[in-house]
Amino acid sequence: MLFTLAVVLYVFAILCEVSAAASFLSTLAEHPRQLLEESMDWLDAKYDPEAGYLYDLSAAAALRHDIRNSAWYAVGLLARNRDGDVQQATKIIKNVIRGQFKDPAKQWYGTYQKYPEEPPVGSVSYPPKIYDTWDPNWRGFVSTAFIIGLEEFGHLITPDITRLVQESIYNATVGDSYRVGGVDDDNLYPSYSNPALMRAFASSWTGKMFNDENMTRAGETYAKEIIDLFDRANTLSEFNSGTYTGVSIVALTTWAKYSPDTSIMKTKGVQMLQETWKMVGDLYHPQLKNLAGPWDRGYGFDMNKYFSIIAAHIWCLIGKSAAPVIDKVPMMSHSADFAISPLVAILSPFHDKLVPGTTVGSLQNFQGEHTVDTSAYSIPYDSYPRQITAWLDDNISIGGESFNESVIGGPAINPSQFNPAVIQWNTGNEVGFITLYATEPSINAIARPGSLNITYPLGNSSSTFQLLISPFRKKPEVSTWKDLQGLNIKVSGTIDPKYSVSSSFTDDAINDFMFWNFTYSMPPQSRLVPNILLEVELSGADSTRVS
Template sequence: MLFKSLLTVAAGLLALPAQATRMTQHAKNMFYEEMTFLDNLYDPVAGYLYYFYYPLAAGPHETRSTVWYATGLLQRNEGNDTAHAVRIIKDVIANQEKNVSAQWFGDYTVYPEQPTVGSPSYVPVIYNSWDPNWRGFIGTTLIMIYEEFGYLIREDVQQLILESLYNNTIGDSYRVGGVDGDNLYPSYSNPSLMRAVVTGWTGNHCNDSNMTAAGEAYAQEVIDLFNLNDTLSEFNVPTYYGVSLNALTLWAKYMPASSVMNQNGPRMVADIWTAFGQFYNAKLQNLAGPWDRSYGYDMNKYVAIMSLYIWSLVGRDHVFSGTEKPWLLTHADDGEFIPLVAVLSEFHRSLVPDTVIDQLKSFSEERTVSRQAYTPPFDLEVRNISTWLSSDLQIGGDSYNQTVVGGASQDSTSFSPAVVHWLRAATPLQDASVGYFTLHPSEKSMQARIAPNQLNLTYPAGNASSIFTFVVASNPLGGKRDVTGLGDIDGVTITIGDGSTVNPEPTIAFCGLVGGTCSLIQ
């Protein structure tokens, strides 16, 4: 096996710290609340977390979240925590894909009960039977475990981590955007940032200068693209900003001073947070749109990883309406990312501008924000993003021209190029809440013009068959159940402007949990 060559290469292991990582007080509160929940998901017989919050998954376990949990176990380090964490590390690495000639070499199982990828009963389908991004998610976590908690695990387990990361990196080098169904370009921000640090860090620790150079070269491509607009190509993303920030924190904390990752990581973290603060409305507790990718439309009702960062920085009262339990929300499984946010919280806080901390606590002033982002090769031109925010209403739109609807993710269901949020009054059965509508895109190009209280959308290549489809929040409990027109939408008045070429009377469908006339979207 390829990893055997490392047994002599990486014989000299680094001296490692001898105490748990310091967490901010808010992060500590978040950490222990989540660990209590994850303890209930842990199956000590199997040594894995159960596959939480996935349809039809009763019984199977899940790999990625289990490695995140192992990080939390090592941070907590009570009772048998470390023994369980070591078992997790060994079992996950034992199931790593071993066919060096396969596209998925060095990847990890999505869930441990699955057959071997490429076996007769398990046809390899990228982002389905195997997920290449698991190398980044699990690889970055193994780096954190090695760096922060090496003193808790024996030298042979440290060596096993290095071997796994070496194979991980070799396999990840097989990824080329546009080849074999892969979409990994430097503009696919979150896996690109993870790839760079896993490659560079592993090269350094395994004394492989070619691997180190590959990590540095790939990081420089990502940095060059970032520098065009001082932002990531994957822009304004409530979930994947969090993944990218985690990777960049590793750039800043673990890479040597000579690395372009160490030199640029802190600045990039600060720039991402600055953009986030500009688009964030603390009163609505929502990142204003448009969003390149999102798994929900109201951050009070689904778990976005950026909400976890906000929690760690300014406290529980500033996320999820201050009362919602993360494990009861949509996409609740992303709460399993909490151990990573918490472990790095003290260091990460040092990279966040103080002005952003203030923006996370309260909404300060009405404003219009304009930014640009660029995602080659999917963008045919730079995207122009504009958003108007007031305390109770915010409107954002994206002018774009793409090769495929959804850009790098090639997913129209997570691409939200026009988004409106507003504050809804309390009803007898529900506290004040956030309403929204968002464009469900169907065209490869659109022009958006934003002004206070106005959203103007145009399809440059549109024709008589083009449609505008909006996903609209159901009215709050206690409000009107049946929506027959724009006037029935709770908390906001919507009018079609003079001169518009659309039919002012929309066709209305309900996408229900147990019936309706359309399919669910996020």
């Protein structure tokens, strides 16, 4: 009798697990379900069940493990809920929280280890260095994932694990309050859009959960600062990033979905999400499968070759084959970010309904020649809002950004990510690119139909224009502008018309992308304002979408 009862209970438990999985998966439309399943299949292969962590997804870390991606994977396991997934998710969650820094006296309090094998931060062998030995943004990435897990799948975990997760989120939120832009090498201002959005939400949500009015108020106040920057031109300060716009969309979705009705983030999250998508729709070129430049932060020069988180959202909206991904996504550069895809898929039933229909249409089919004229503002780096112009036509896009900043390389202070002037076109079989490598803190880059005009207002005779140009399948050796595939170009300006050509093909790739570098200098002792004008037209490009 007891044996029979045990069997019945076991079978009942299995049926409940299958039913719970089916009930969530059945809510997903075809495209997000495919994204969830493909990303989880890939992560399954990277999982170390004995350790309870994902291996480092770069495959270049000698089998070290990874904390942040493990947290994302754990939420994906809860969503899938098959064959012991919940048990493995619980194991991962406990491991991630075990690696959370617990000393309130340390600047890194509440954030999480980057990998479990690392020495103690602050030890002689591992001195504290922000964004190096510890990452303050891990608080937001992990706690946001945990909040999504609690909101969507809290019924699958035990009360003791629930309390553990809640406590971890609280500690991460307190630790995030230590962050002040410009103090102790921290750069978290309201203009640092993706972690700022997560910080505001986590503070408000956590304060509400713990009945901590000060924490709730801090989140709402911080959200208002972000909103004020956004409302100026309906743009995120961290503008037009294939990767970080994707993160901001996840964060704005949590604003809209999980904030209480009394929160400013509830309605503003919807508005900001929709306005952000409208801008994405204006700048996205479906024939090229790329966001037209400029890009404040990019991990490559062609979204068909590196995984951009915005691609996961586009996949959910219009399908994998139409999105800027290849069939074998893990082979793309920067593919580790594919690990966030379970969160994108989980949020998609709520999120996708908020995306304007006109935007979805513009992601699918090119809407014809048009221009974009807008601005974005990153305080304290910008002395005035950055002015953004773009022109898109059949198989070509041109984008430019005009600004005067206190740093070189945009607010991320990284010229390898900052692309203030960009041309992309269909070469006939792939996307070609020309992008300016930023060497000046003040640039006027203006896109017009068929032209890109770049000026250095504060430049002098020592200024240079470094134009990074894509390799071409049919032209393995590039030495002049005539070697560009599918594009005719005329160059003029105050620059010396003679230019030098170098390449990255030895050991100088940027974000895994090879390029030719055409460098123009100013005439010796020139007193003219540095300027270069690129006038372009397509030459024999195919009229179809890049595949």
